[in-house]
Amino acid sequence: MRAAMLDRGPKTGLIAATALIAWFFCLPAQAQPGTPVRIGIYQNAPKLHVDESGNPAGFFIDLIQLIARDQDWRTEYVECRWAECLELLRTGDIDLMPDVALTESRRRQFAFHRIPVVQSWSQVYCLPQNDFKSLADLAGATVAVLEGSVQHDFLRELQRQSDLAFELRTVDALPAAFELARSGEADVAVANHFFGQRNAFDYDLVETPITFNQASLFFAASPAARSLLPPIDRALSEWKKDADSPYFAALNRTYAAPRNGAWPDWLMPALVIGIAVVIMLGAGLLLLRWRVQSATARLEQTNQRLNHLLESAPVVLYALKFPEMTVEWVSPTVERVTGFPLSEASRDEWWPEHVHPDDKDRIEAENLTIRPHQTLVQEYRVLGRDGETLAVRDEKRLIPNDDGGTSGTIIGSWNNVTAARRQARQVDFLSHHDRLTSLPNRSRLDWLLEKALASAERSRTGCHVILLDLDRFKSINETLGVAAGDRILRLVTSRLLTWAHDDDVVARFGNDEFCMVTTGLARAEVQDRLDRLVAEIATPTPVAGRDLLLTASVGVAVYPRDGTRPETLLQRASQALQSSRVQGGNRWQEFDPSLEGRIETSPFLESDLRHAIQNQDLTLYFQPQFELSTNRAVGVEALVRWVHPEHGMLLPASFIPMAEQTGLIEAMDLWVIRETCRQLAEWRGPGQPVVRASVNLSARELYNEDLPRYIGDCLAEFDLPPLSLTLELTETMLMESPERARQVLEQIKALGVRIAMDDFGTGYSNLAYLAQLPIDEVKLDQSLVRELDNSKEMKTLLRGMISLFERLGLALVAEGIETDEQLRFLVEAGCPTGQGYLLGRPAPAEKLFERSAEC
Structure with a gap:
């Protein structure tokens, strides 16, 4: 680990022309020694980083310095990599770690204050010539991600829960992830949007539409340093009520354009001497005018960046008067997200008219439970202008008025999570269905079979579990190739779906095995259907301009005669299938108790x-x-x-x-x-x-x-x-x-x-x-x-x-x-x-x- 202890005192600046000369000759005043607080810092500009002069900088650093000054803390900064910082916090070698997203696992290890510092989300970045639009496009890609981050946890969980295959390249710093994407060693890089907006252009990267993990960021404390958190909550509570507070000033600086370079070491003394000469010559007024114009230009640039953020972020920000719930302000992004113009979405009646009827009563009831300084998170559906139903995540907070009453202002963010929910459904489908045939896979079959047996038990009817295996399919794969084998499997799937009734289950059980489940049919009807099934599979199949003769061996187990549990019925249907195969295939066979003792079932x-x-x-x-x-x-x-x-x-x-x-x-x-x-x-x-x-x-x-x-x-x-x-x-x-x-x-x-x-x-x-x-x-x-x-x-x-x-x-x-x-x-x-x-x-x-x- 590379650790560096950094001390930072209050900054000094030029307030007036005469003070500029004094600034040149004075040394920075050190904060009075107080309670020592060790704070972790890693490279994640603009939120926090060590600047070119070796000093801590960034949004979180500005806030903690103000709090430390107020609490008479002596701050000591420990520079480390992200994963190292978390380990130091866990062992108590540092007291505070800024820029930590709250997760369940971290809640168990660290202490967190109540009020989030800022909201963030994760975004995917790539080179302009690459095309990534959804999580499904990551299949086969190499993804660079910060080790131990919430993005790393999300992507590993996505790999575990779905068939989506991609390679994770973990790094110990966010700039390293962006460098891998720029060099082509990774297809994409994943980072929080603060770092991405500030640094993507420097690495020739562009943002993609793929976002996930909207999260609240906090200062995390080691369990032994839990007492440091209440002052942070008090400061955030006061600052967020006042638009002119240091909090919003630091936020504006965070979104301001970064400096492109550093002045040479000799320039500052020369400039100070020159300014002193100018002051002595009576040119102070011109200098002041120049400073005003420069500050105005920077303020305009900051305003443009903030406006761009409000217009391009995948969220709608709003303010409501409480308890009337009337609209005070809505961000312009509402038109892009919902299709409704800002003037219409700003009406008090717009939300009640367009929230989904099935969700309206629940959301209105939850709104009445909101308490001051507590965050209420809701998910519901909204009817878009084009008729599409949108899924939204609404995160709101009540800021009470200073009069001590129950009224106040609700500040909220409204995020369109329709694509995320659609992606979640896609992941669920890929996890439970076969990619080649789109039929339910083995894990999904277990659930469907349990459901069918429960239905048969309730209605007191029979249930037939049917296993079908294509005869000599391995030989077909070896001689005609895997591509031809896949076409045959899709054709067999089509025939099985044509054969099946609407309430039947058809699933892929193995490489060339399929399972069908049918309920509520008489024995004679099932036997007739099995005859037709064998004949349907034996229909000549066109392959490579020729007719190929396919046959199948079919085994059948009957509920409750042959068993009442899914695994028992599948085992006995497999034994019946084996008997059918031994007899030459191209036939079906019901399970018979004598099959359990036959030699052909022996695994040896x-x-x-x-x-x-x-x-x-x-x-x-x-x-x-x-x-x-x-x-x-x-x-x-x-x-x-x-x-x-x-x-x-x-x-x-x-x-x-x-x-x-x-x-x-x-x-x-x-x-x-x-x-x-x-x-x-x-x-x-x-x-x-x-x-x-x-x-x-x-x-x-x-x-x-x-x-x-x-x-x-x-x-x-x-x-x-x-x-x-x-x-x-x-x-x-x-x-x-x-x-x-x-x-x-x-x-x-x-x-x-x-x-x-x-x-x-x-x-x-x-x-x-x-x-x-x-x-x-x-x-x-x-x-x-x-x-x-x-x-x-x-x-x-x-x-x-x-x-x-x-x-x-x-x-x-x-x-x-x-x-x-x-x-x-x-x-x-x-x-x-x-x-x-x-x-x-x-x-x-x-x-x-x-x-x-x-x-």
């Missing part, structure tokens, strides 16, 4: 699966494929299984969706390819019926540039002909990105490996794309085969498809053959190959031929 499953892949603890089952006309086994499909050490045999539906979400599916795919090749090599002996095997690939493998090389290495390692391996990709995977699929598949096709489209008939295949893709085989989805028992139309459709694929030269495999009737139809229709439980169930490699022989 991912870690177990990762270890199983690393340790090769997975196993392969094979389902045989038969030539239907001869019942001869011609191939197998490899199906992965996991024998979990705790939960036993797990089917793919229990872990494949999680593997796709976590990225473990890539390593699993590569393991299945190599293990299948190894098993094929073992089966190549004499008398073995298996000549080829099919392996299912995930969508991620379409973006694995090393996949063709890996397949080639596996074929070479086990000396297998390429035609013995078939790679299966689902219809949806191929249609989502046919161009990318064609590039990868052509490289694999060049190796001689066969390509099959799996689950044909479950998506939105375009036959034009189908003809362009390098595929050798199409596998009919088991849902089509299952319909053969019930639908004549399906039989007609499958006959046409079998004929079509035969003409296209594509091999055809029917999946899911489970009845003799299905098998008989497929043989008659000419389907060459098939698989299903009727023909052969999946089995380990060592038992496959035994089961095939039985079939």
Whole structure:
């Protein structure tokens, strides 16, 4: 800390021409020693500072010097940085600190007098070429601010309560903040308006419309020096009653233009000698005339500055006669703030006519409670001339007349806080809504869900909590980019809002998760709406000039059946969603108590699966494929299984969706390819019926540039002909990105490996794309085969498809053959190959031929 002890005595000046000579030869008289008072001082011109001569100066210094002289105090000034000054005051190393805004935290640490010294507000300054109009414009900006100041506290609280992101650069002095803004190291600087009006021009800065923190400024005392405050209150009370008091004289000097430079040291003696000579020559009259003209010019300049302040400040000043509440004076800024001309706003009837009707009775009642020398702060609404409703902050004080009666004058300031309240609403919206979709975010959802459950309890109706998760959205983000993913999320939001009723809740629950809450509907109506919801999401979505197929997994929990607390219902809706996802997505699932014990909800499953892949603890089952006309086994499909050490045999539906979400599916795919090749090599002996095997690939493998090389290495390692391996990709995977699929598949096709489209008939295949893709085989989805028992139309459709694929030269495999009737139809229709439980169930490699022989 840099501390300097400064003593200041009364100033002397030239009163008359003869006194000027005496002033030159006299030394400044020192104040009589009295009670020592240590006063902190920091650089905040024009309120207080150390001038170029090393003397304390400024508005607050002028006032405390007058009070000290009256109280016979001996003042000692301690120069310090702002934060250091507050710490010295807290520890009692100084007694008084001028220019302190009253806050709750400071009220607990320091003592304050009752009557504020002056009103101030905070303002944002920037270079002329920058454009900052509201707090929202500070997003992404660097803001220079005095450490430990009320401005610093306000901006940190704004960061904490909203999503508004900006960087704070703290400094230990206000000039340092303005220097950062001028140099470009900060985008804006924040200071009190006193410092800004006096110094902004010197730093090439201009004021912005952004103001906040209207505050009252005081002298703060350490707790041990509390007795210093009553004399300050008495002095302020007397001074503020008299327009000619030292208080208003000091205030005028504060707003006067600063001196641009200091005279050379040699000039004053020379000037004094010259004046003495002039006086001796009888030119005193001319000197006096010059001084009068100079003082008049300075007074005019001060008046202009005060008028500018009254006309440009974001407040309306006024005086009312009490208790009549008639208007005595209103500042000209009323026209700019309200749109009403000064002549109209000065009418006694103007305020009662334009205060909002809902606020009028309250404000009139509060006005009757005002007491002398007490400040009354009110907020209410006023109807502006253009029809806009203005929010105002009215701070008024009753100054009683000298006759000792109840009458007096109310002096007040009327601040338009409409923009501040609007900004507060914006901050509140940003804190509780998602920026991308403008839907309520997770924190807001908790409150809305509590409200919906309370309403359902009062009306004794049900409430459905619905969680929706977009299937394979992570893959969309990785392949199409984040911008495309954001467009899809906004489109899904639009569809959800179209689906929702007016009293439904729609919120963003996570990255690609949404939550809907609906109340008061019958179970059948909710189920119908859920069917429509799944179908609405599955509508083809235009992205980059192409149609993208989106699907969603939906989980539902019902109040009060599945729980009565929001967290319980959300947890159980999530469990139902997970069950829907495990079943392949594109469906909805209600919570069932049995879901709570299922393995897929285990948080340790991912870690177990990762270890199983690393340790090769997975196993392969094979389902045989038969030539239907001869019942001869011609191939197998490899199906992965996991024998979990705790939960036993797990089917793919229990872990494949999680593997796709976590990225473990890539390593699993590569393991299945190599293990299948190894098993094929073992089966190549004499008398073995298996000549080829099919392996299912995930969508991620379409973006694995090393996949063709890996397949080639596996074929070479086990000396297998390429035609013995078939790679299966689902219809949806191929249609989502046919161009990318064609590039990868052509490289694999060049190796001689066969390509099959799996689950044909479950998506939105375009036959034009189908003809362009390098595929050798199409596998009919088991849902089509299952319909053969019930639908004549399906039989007609499958006959046409079998004929079509035969003409296209594509091999055809029917999946899911489970009845003799299905098998008989497929043989008659000419389907060459098939698989299903009727023909052969999946089995380990060592038992496959035994089961095939039985079939």
